[in-house]
Amino acid sequence: MTTAVRRAAAFALVGCLALVGPWVLGVEEPAVATVAAIGPFLAVAAGALWLDSETVLFELFARPADRRNGTLYGLAVFSLAAAGLATLTVGFGMPTSVYVGTVLLLVFGNLAAQLVRAYRYEQVRATAGFVVGGFVAAAAGQLTTVQLTAESVGVPLVTFLAASGALFAALLQQMLHRRDDAMVLVAVALMLWLFSTLPLDITTTRIAVALGLTLVLGYASYTLETxxxxxxxxGVLLSLLTIVLGDYAWFGILVAFFGIGGLASKFRFDRKLDRGVAQENEGARGTGNVLANSLVALVAVLAGAVSTEYGVSESVFFYAFAGAVGAALADTLSSEIGGLYDNPRLVTTLEVAEPGVDGAVTWQGELAGLCGASIVAAIAWFGFDGITLLGAGTIVFAGFVGMTVDSFLGATIEGRFLGNQGVNFSATVAAAIVGAGLAAMLDLPL
Structure with a gap:
């Protein structure tokens, strides 16, 4: 057993202290339950700061930075973060199942990842191990907590929270330093707390289909290197949330962007490379690019999930969603196809520019962009009985507006005030506003 595996196993044992609170909660007095939930982690944090660096326990829990500092800061910070979540549970209403599930997700996810690394050091496999191990541990922790506390949480919701939490934690670990487990712990718990408050009607069939489809999407993205x-x-996390919080037709629109956009980035890649207009990382889109193009759509999905609670029509948020995704796909195809042709013109002055210049467009690219927005509109039209030709036309128009805003911002402020991802995000915001505004004004059905 490697040092990393032993350390991860030790952290997993510490994480199991999260089960003490639910075990006591509801049995003893509130003050006793509070101490039982928070006290063990505070004790571990104090012990980690006090423990001598020459002891066996220190070596068991120590990370390289801890050895340099002579103090188990990693264990102390993790334990304090877990104690903070326990405080949110006993004092501020965070569901106990969310607290326990998140703690177990992180520690057992890390243990699974280290076991995979010990067998074969490959980042993708290790990440898959983290997601699977974290998912199983989170689901088991939530179900155990439900039995101990009689919380009203069904298996489909438990599965959704465990899956979305595992994916979000794995994503944060890719974006942050490996020592930032405490930040990951808190961020995941807060997200799952939010999801647990939404008025969701998740069926076993829906969550099973969602997990299957997102697994296929993730494997395809990895295999095709898009x-x-x-x-x-x-992309996988956004797809899972879209299926569960939205509908299959919402997912069809989103996956069209990921699939067609990713393949467009690979289309005639060597030619684009020679012309200096190819995507970085051999056309593989990173988190920043995916979020810049999809964050507005995700917000629309979340808003649509709770819209009826506030007397707002869900169709308004659907058209915001479709408009944003239509703009993202239109802009992607406009750039990836248009960049293959000569004599692009600046959208502001119509002057001829070099290929790849921000804000320069070709008629071929504009036509490809319109096709992209039309694809989104066609999926919406076929996916929803209530969407008329006027509704489909609204989506195309919103996508075209977003694509044009992207070009205009690229020609005017990109590189000075905004980067490429900021421009992409702004364009999807504009398209979402146009789509939602027209849907409200025309009273478009869904």
């Missing part, structure tokens, strides 16, 4: 590891995790 996204980096972090980009793949982002």
């Amino acid at each position: 996204a980096s590891l972090a980009g793949m995790l982002t």
Whole structure:
């Protein structure tokens, strides 16, 4: 057993202290339950700061930075973060199952990842091990907590929270330093707390289909190399949330962007490379690119999931979603196809520019962009009985507006005030506003 595996196993044992709170909760007085939930982790944190660096326990828990400092800061910070989540549970209403599930997700996910690394050091496999191990541990922890506390949480919701939490944690680990487990722990718990408050009606069939489809999407992205590891995790997480919080037709629109956009980036890649217009990382899109193009759509999905609670029509948020994704796909095809042709013109002055210049477009690229927005509109039209030709036309128009805004911002402020990802995000915001505004004004059905 390697040092990393032993350390991960030790952290997993410490993480199991999260089960003490649910075991006591509801049996003893509130004050006793509070101490039982928070006390063990505070004791571990104090012990980690006090423990002598020459002891066996120190070597068991120590990371390289801890050995340099002579103090188990990693264990102390993790334990304090877990104690903080326990405080949110006993004092502020965070579901106990979310608290326990998140702690177990992280520690057992890390243990699974280290076991995979010990067998074969490959980042993709290790990340898959983290997701699977974290998912199983989170689900088991939540179900155990439900039995101990009689919380009203069904298996489909438990599965959804465990899956989305495992994917989000794996994504954060790709974006942050490996020592930032405490930050990952808190961020995942807060996200799952939010999801647990949504008025969701998750069926066993829906979550099973969602997991199956997102697994296929992730494998395809990895095999075709259309996204980096972090980009793949982002896409898979967004797809899972879209299926569960939205609908299959919402997912069909999103996967059209990921699939067609990713393949377009690979289309005639060597030619684009020679012309200096190819995507970085051999066309594999990273987290920043995926989020810049999809974050607005995700917000629309979340808003649509709770819209009826506030008396707002879900169709408004659907058209915001479809408009944003239509703009993202339109801009992607416009850039990837248009960049193959000569004599692009600046959208502001119509002057001829060099290929790859920000804000320069070709008629071939504009036509490809319109096709992209039309694909999104066609999926929406076939996927929803209530969407009319006027509704489909609204999606195309919103996508075209977003694509044009992207070109205009590229010609005016990109490189000075905004980067490429900021421009992409702004374009999807504009398209979402146009789509939602027209849907509300025209009272478009869904």
